[in-house]
Amino acid sequence: MAQLDMAIAKIRWKRRTINALLIRELMQRFGHGNIGFMWLVGEPLILTAGVMIAWSFIYGEENHGVKVIPLVLTGYSMLTVWRHMVARFTHSFRHNSGLLFHRTVRPIDILIARGVLECIGTLIAFFVAYVPLRLLEYITPIDDYLVLLTAWFLMCALTFGVALTISCLTELSDTLERFVQPIMYLLLPLTGAFYMVSWLPETARHIVLLSPMVHANEMFRGGFFGAEVPTYWDVSYLALWALATNAVGWSLVRKAQDHIEIE
Template sequence: MPADDRSEPLLPLSGLRIQARIVWALLLREVITRFGRRNIGFLWLFVEPALFVIVITAIWTATHDLHRSQIPIAAFTLTGYTSMLMWRNTPSRCIGALSSNQALLYHRRVTMLDIYLARILLEFAGVTTSFMVLGLVMWLGGWLEPPENVLQVIGGWGLLAWFGMALALTLGPLSERYPSVQKLWSPVAILLFILSGTSFLLDTFPPTVRYWLLWLPMTSGLEYLREGFFGSHFKAHYDLGYMCSATMLLMLFGLSQVRRVALNEVRIA
């Protein structure tokens, strides 16, 4: 952990460097705490989501003839379930994070936001690596065609990561104020999984149903991502303006809650 210098004021750039080092140290600590040093250790960070996607892909591939669809099954499951893991797992890791790491806040330079950012970046790195490695392996194995628009895939992935981050920064501090958030998130996450488009395409529904499903920001991000992957096989439906606006509002609300809980911690201390 970086040295705690209380005597000299920090310039903005040097302060940013220190905070980056703090987040990196917290990230490494989280890896060791969660995965330990035995067996494959931190590789579980990538293997765990990869195994989940492989099992789902195998099931969908085995039933492909029953569906009689022209949609590439490997690309469909890879894009859907990895993106779902990102916006579902990231908030789960931030819920209750302060309670289990409260002792770290005795270090002057460590803040609540650092703790949340370390966990968010760790989840993002794990799921993104699984997404890239699985995509490469499936392509080399002949199960997957290259993305039709790589830049659009990167953009869609970034939008989904941003939404997952905003959701995590909202639910993390709210769980400290309202313990019931931790219990409610699991059933809510299941409901969002069902409605988010992970296992279906919006084009298969009538316009009225699509209208309501697009109120979920992650649905637009996933449709945009899939259009970049195999857009010639289906018609995508998304509203990126709404997704960005909703994610920005959620992000601002989440940061306000982080600040509110942090101020309460200072008063208690």
């Protein structure tokens, strides 16, 4: 019983630590003004709105039978999580090494706080864009919230594992940092943000479905559109990739911690 009480106390203490880091991250990134927090939602919202307008001029109302506005809204929301989290995690350990003077703060706590912030902020931005578009009847109602939010959670888990791995590797080698952004751009076709798998020929379809990010995007759109639009995804495949990337990332944390120089 005493061990259980101790474990609960540690969990509560860890939760308070991460909450404090979340607030610190918000203040550091957006300042102390009242409008500061809104930029957490505003940044991805502006990007998504800009792309929706551009694509609407280029493709019109529909592309391959799928409405352009919800296609962009779903694709770029997922893409924003992917890009922002990887970018925010790179060199997070060394840039926040001063926090490690606090006994309760561990390097992984910093990344958890940043990951939670990105996931929640972008999801809020998605719904902030969705609600007025729905009220104006530019888009149809979400078909299945459970599928949509499960896809979001698994995408965030997958991205956290990949970003954690990259963060640890860039701590171990400065040279690897040079390859992060080029690789991120090269992987854009494998995110599934710009197309539906059903649009592709059979051979290309099998290739892109090797990417777990495509499964996440297709599942997210499956929850949004329902049976109205054909989607291809396997939740177990996506979950397995999320577990694998996190297993690799967490196994590298201790090695990366040994390379941190506390200033």
